Amino acid sequence: MTNIICMDKVELDKSVNHHIALSAMMIKRVFYKILNENKLNITPEQWSILYYLSEIASLTVSELAELTFKDFANISRITHKLEVAGLIKKHKNSTDKRISKFFITDTGKKLVNQVHQCAYKSTNIAMQEIEPQEREIILKSLKQILINTNNYLK
Amino acid sequence: MTNIICMDKVELDKSVNHHIALSAMMIKRVFYKILNENKLNITPEQWSILYYLSEIASLTVSELAELTFKDFANISRITHKLEVAGLIKKHKNSTDKRISKFFITDTGKKLVNQVHQCAYKSTNIAMQEIEPQEREIILKSLKQILINTNNYLK
DNA sequence: AAAACTTATTTGTCATGACAAGTAATTTCA
DNA sequence: TGAAATTACTTGTCATGACAAATAAGTTTT
Numbered sequence: 260m261t262n263i264i265c266m267d268k269v270e271l272d273k274s275v276n277h278h279i280a281l282s283a284m285m286i287k288r289v290f291y292k293i294l295n296e297n298k299l300n301i302t303p304e305q306w307s308i309l310y311y312l313s314e315i316a317s318l319t320v321s322e323l324a325e326l327t328f329k330d331f332a333n334i335s336r337i338t339h340k341l342e343v344a345g346l347i348k349k350h351k352n353s354t355d356k357r358i359s360k361f362f363i364t365d366t367g368k369k370l371v372n373q374v375h376q377c378a379y380k381s382t383n384i385a386m387q388e389i390e391p392q393e394r395e396i397i398l399k400s401l402k403q404i405l406i407n408t409n410n411y412l413k
Numbered sequence: 414m415t416n417i418i419c420m421d422k423v424e425l426d427k428s429v430n431h432h433i434a435l436s437a438m439m440i441k442r443v444f445y446k447i448l449n450e451n452k453l454n455i456t457p458e459q460w461s462i463l464y465y466l467s468e469i470a471s472l473t474v475s476e477l478a479e480l481t482f483k484d485f486a487n488i489s490r491i492t493h494k495l496e497v498a499g500l501i502k503k504h505k506n507s508t509d510k511r512i513s514k515f516f517i518t519d520t521g522k523k524l525v526n527q528v529h530q531c532a533y534k535s536t537n538i539a540m541q542e543i544e545p546q547e548r549e550i551i552l553k554s555l556k557q558i559l560i561n562t563n564n565y566l567k
Numbered sequence: 568a569a570a571a572c573t574t575a576t577t578t579g580t581c582a583t584g585a586c587a588a589g590t591a592a593t594t595t596c597a
Numbered sequence: 598t599g600a601a602a603t604t605a606c607t608t609g610t611c612a613t614g615a616c617a618a619a620t621a622a623g624t625t626t627t
Contacts, residue, residue, distance in 0.1 A: 269532040271464055275548055276440050276536045278555035280457070281482050283437030284614080285562035286430050291615070292566065303434070304583065310425055320606060328435050333584060335607055340582085357592045357605045378423040382430050387561045389554050394429055396550050400543050401432035407541045408439035412446065438584080445585070458613065474576060487614060489577055494612085511575045511622045 279404075282385075290381040299373055300344075304329075306374050308337055312347055312363040313371040319358055328405075346370060433558075436539075444535040453527055454498075458483075460528050462491055466501055466517040467525040473512055482559075500524060 271277045290303050301309070304327075311326050312318060318326070324334045338361055341347045346367035352358040363371070386394065425431045444457050455463070458481075465480050466472060472480070478488045492515055495501045500521035506512040517525070540548065 268529045269536065271461065273552070274532070274536060275552050275555070276444075276532070276539055277461070278552060278559070279433055279440060280437045282555045282558045282562075283434045284482060285559055285566070286433060288615080289562050289565055290430075302582065307425065307431070321604095328438060329583090330585075331606060332586080332608080336583080339607090355593070355605085359606080375422045378428070378430070382423065382428060384565045385430055385558050385561055388557050393550055393554050396547055397554055398427070398429050398432060400547050400551055401429070401436045403542050404436045404539050405432070405439055407539055408436075408443050411443055411538045412439070442585080456612065475574090483613090484615075485576060486578080486616080489575095490613080493577090509575085509623070513576075 279401075286381065286385050289384055290377065293377045293381050294374070297373065297377055299370065299377065301346075301370060301374060304333075305337055305341055305346075306378070308334070308341060309346060309363065309367055309371055309374070312361055313368060317350075317360045317362050319360055323361070341367070433555075440535065440539050443538055444531065447531045447535050448528070451527065451531055453524065453531065455500075455524060455528060458487075459491055459495055459500075460532070462488070462495060463500060463517065463521055463525055463528070466515055467522060471504075471514045471516055473514055477515070495521070 269277075287303055294301060294303075307327050308323055311323060320331055320334050320338065323329075323338070324331050327334070329337075338347060338349070342349055342361075346364060348362045348364055349359050350362065352360060389397075423431075441457055448455060448457075461481050462477055465477060474485055474488050474492065477483075477492070478485050481488065483491075492501060492503070496503055496515075500518060502516045502518055503513050504516065506514060543551075
């Protein structure tokens, strides 16, 4: 018999939300491990910024924040670390001095290619036994979740 | 035409792994917001520990770590905060003094019920437009991902 | 029984996310 | 034109996760 009084109790074992959180944590852990094994001194978060700068020639803090769903503060700090590591360069805009544009360096480009292999490997590990058809559904649903949550947070 | 030379490049826009990470971040943000709106002074991570202690009468650091997929260090710190907040109690085992067992307090129990409402609400927000059938597939797949990553990390 | 090992937990450090506050450059508009 | 508002970014603080090291209490071995 189901509980009539408390219908809105969440059972973690059956919660999609909770399993997304757990999976994210575990996938990141796998990614970290593979990066470490390959002696690549970069974090998954730094990687996503480096990735976008390898795809799009020049981006500002705000643009990176929008692409990565992170806030300015975090982007600011991560780009600073990437800059210190020599993976990206920062150029002040000459007309509007508030804006900085970031560019990937050659060192950065080399690293991106290596990290791609690690990202690919970690995806394969995580997605074993999951059919392409299911992967499609998951991807579609996760994109829907991003829309839903984004709308709510607006 | 697909790129023959670099087959193992990851496209973030199509990566399930990446979207799991993004969704986890956004869902947590929604949960935070709802908790804040309800003036509930607890974090999602603290909540998951409190949840298990409300379901299972007494648990050790190790048991909590296994249930939550976190490491001892994190559990140790989070339980300490919950203890200071008066939401849980710690009892040293008398036979083996290395072990501590945690119990939820009455204050903790009251909070759990309130947080359930928030967790329920945030699930509803995140899962809009996603059919029950799809939710089943996602949950099944995410559980598979936990198995895969857990195996790899062993 | 003492030394070596194992187990359970804690503490320290760094990276990141949330959130608030601060700074500096640019616009707006009275 | 100069004060107020806005924009773009930076810095500070706290919570958490990864990872290494430390601690303390048992257990095993010689």
